[in-house]
Every structure is written in structure tokens, then in C-alpha cells.
Amino acid sequence: MKRILAAAAVTAIALSATACGSGGDGDSGGKTKIVFSYWGSDSRQKLTESAIAAFEKKNPAIDVEGDFSDWDSYYEKLATKTAAGDAPDVMSIEIRGLAEYAGRGVLAELNGKVDTAGLDQDVLKAGQVGGKQYAIPTGVNAFPMIVNKKTLEKYGQKVPDDKTWTWDDYIAMSQEVTEKSGGDVWGTEYNENPAFLQIFAAQRGEQYYAGGKVALSEQTIKDWWALIKKIIDTKAGPGADEMLETGTKPDQALIGTNKSAFGSWWSNQLDTLTKGSGQELDLLRMPKAPGATTSGMFLQPAMYYTISSKTEEAAAAGKFVDFLVNDPEAGAILLSDRGLPTNAEVVTAIKGKLSPADQKVLAFMDAIKGDLSPISIPPKGAMEMEDILKRATDSVLFGKASPDQAAKTFLTEANNALSQ
Secondary structure, eight states: OOOOOOHHHHHHHHTOOOOOOGGGSSSSGGGGEEEEEEEHHHHHHHHHHHHHHHHHOOOOOEEEEEEEEEEHHHHHHHHHHHHOOOOOSEEOOOOHHHHHHHHHHHHHHOTTTTTTTBBHHHGGGGGEEEEOOOOOEEEEEEOOOEHHHHHHHHTTOOOOTTTTTTTTHHHHHHHHHHHTTSSEEEEOOOOHHHHHHHHHHHTOOOOOOTTTOOOOOOHHHHHHHHHHHHHHHHHOOOOOOHHHHHHHHHHGTGGGGGSSEEOOOOOGGGHHHHHTTOOEEEEEEEBOTOOOOOOOBEEESSOOEETTTTSSOOOHHHHHHHHHOOOHHHHHHHTTTBOOOOOOOHHHGGGGOHHHHHHHHHHHHHHHHHGOOOOOOTTTTTGGGGHHHHHHHHHHHTTTTTTTHHHHHHHHHHHHHHHO
């Protein structure tokens, strides 16, 4: 993820801008026009265009213009538009940006603008800042371990009991796969996503954030790096060079190209990984530290729909968001692309249309719901966290800094970002 808050600082200019929201050109051609910004893959763009077409058919007086970007450029583009007083009427944001954008007055309060009665009320709270509803979760995710059971069994390993397996079990099994495959398949790939560190830390009783700061201890951060280093050093997984080439996109994942038996990814990415591998993949709880009293796993909105505080077409924008989260027709088009819907009626209506992989995700989320920690909203500045953590992690894995140095640098840079 690129450095976002250089752009987010620019967003503050929006508060003094006098221009109107994107719908400001009003009912051009007899229609009310609204702009909807979102990021993603080509497949998401196609699904979203289909959902927009369905909405426009039901609401012929409203014209929705999709403003699509790839992930790397999305927030820079959004911040620029916001600063220019040209914010999209409906904006997609993720959880790390919620406090930032709400705190800068960019987002409208949504009470009364969107029907939320049918949504999971606990998940809905994850769109609140200071007790006010600024965002509607599109759907929910978890960050589990993905496994190719056939690959595991091919190389003499049994599928683990995911209620009891440990990090050492996971590494030992992965090491065996690498060895018995003669290096043709890695036991696992690893992921530098902050979600992995958050789970690891929670098993030690530590929160990622508390009091507007990173609450992780230096020791826990260093032990997490030691875990990744052990994966590399034991040949359970590839070295840092190969993982750097693989990147963070599921269509490049080792498990999605049948080059590893394990991999950690967001649950809504299972369908993409399964299609890429052409084989059956399954979800497991993450391994635990010995003696851990919690799995550390947590529920998280895949992303949010928000409405610009500057829009002149709040009613049309609210109607569009309402359609996306509450209408079974929208659910049948979008399915799990933005996480599994939080409207129970929509889930019931589309269940038969979900792919086998998404059916697994639905069953898995139901099975682990008692193990999940509550949703926590990261503080302002958290949008930079993935970049900061990746830089620190890579500095350790490539031998450019000692774990002691890197942990101190990470905490300093992270807390500086959170204090802006």
C-alpha cells in the first residue's frame, strides 16, 4: 500500500473548500447524477457495473457513475478529489481510513439516510466513530489459514485439528511438505499483513492499538519476526526475495498457483484463490501459541460504503447504498466480493448462488464466530500502518536492520503517523 496520509493531509483542505459534492451538476438530462468511487480488480469492476445497472433499472431517475481505480492509486485519487471539493457522492473506504475521514469532516452521518434495521447490529457498530454512524459495512471477513488438503496429504501430512494446533505444528508440517516434495512445493507462504501480527499479538494478550497508539510490545513484534524467520530458515516457506516477487495479490499467491500447501489470506479471497489453483481449498483457524486463551482471530468489515458530507444528492446516494446492502438483487450480483453480506435476508436469498468456496466461507464464519474478537476501529493515521510494518519487516528479513532496531523504528514511525 502506498503512503496514503501524505494525501490524507491534503484531505483536510476539503473542510475549507466551498465546492459541492460530485452530484452537484444535479439532474442533467432529467436525471439525478451521483458518483460512486471504489477500488479493486477487473472482476470487481464488472460486478459493480452490473449492480449499478440493476439499481438504475429500478431507479430510472438516478444515474450512477462508477469511479473505479486500482488499489495502489485509490486513496491518493480520493484525497485529491476531496481536497478539490469534488468528493464522490458515495465512497468506498476501508477500516483503517474510517477514523481519518470521519474525523476530517469528509463523511456524512448516515442515521436516517440508509435503512440499517436488517443489518447485523454488532457489525454495524464497526461503522461508528464517536457513537455516530459514518459508514455501512459492505460485508465481513476474517483472516484464516488457507489449506490445500490434497497437497498436504500427498506429502504425508494429516490435516491438523485447527482447534489445537500450534505455530510449531504449522512450521513442522510445512517443512515436511517442502522436503518431501523435493522443493517442488513449499509448505507455506507467509503474509506480512498487519492482520497476521494482530492475531499473533492477541494470543499473547496484547492489543494492536490502545489509547490512540500502537500497544504492541517490542518483544511481541520481534517474536513475530522470529516466527517468519523460522519459516524461512527451516525451508517451511520461501525466502524474502521470492515472497517479495509474489506480492500481496491473491492471483499471485503461492497457494493459488499450487506452489504451497498453506497460506494466510482474507476469507473473501478464497474464491479467487480456489479458481487460481483449480483445486479445492479449505479454511482453518490460525495456529495458536501454547497456553493462549484466545485464537486472536477477529471479524472485520471487508470495506465500507460512505456518503460525502458535501454531496447535494444525499437522498439518491442513500438510496444507492441502501440498495447495495439490503436488496437481494444486489446481493446476488456482488455475492462475497466485498465480504459476506451482513443482511441475513440477503444471505438467505443468495446462499444457493454462492460458489462452493463461498459456501465454505459462510460455514467457516458461522463455526468460528464464538472464537472471534470484537471489531476494533483503528485510530486516525492507521492507513499508513501496512507500509510502515512492511518496511520494518523487510528490513529484518533482508538483514538491513536488527530486530531490536527495526522494532524501535516501527513503533516510532507508527506512533508518529497516529499522532498527526
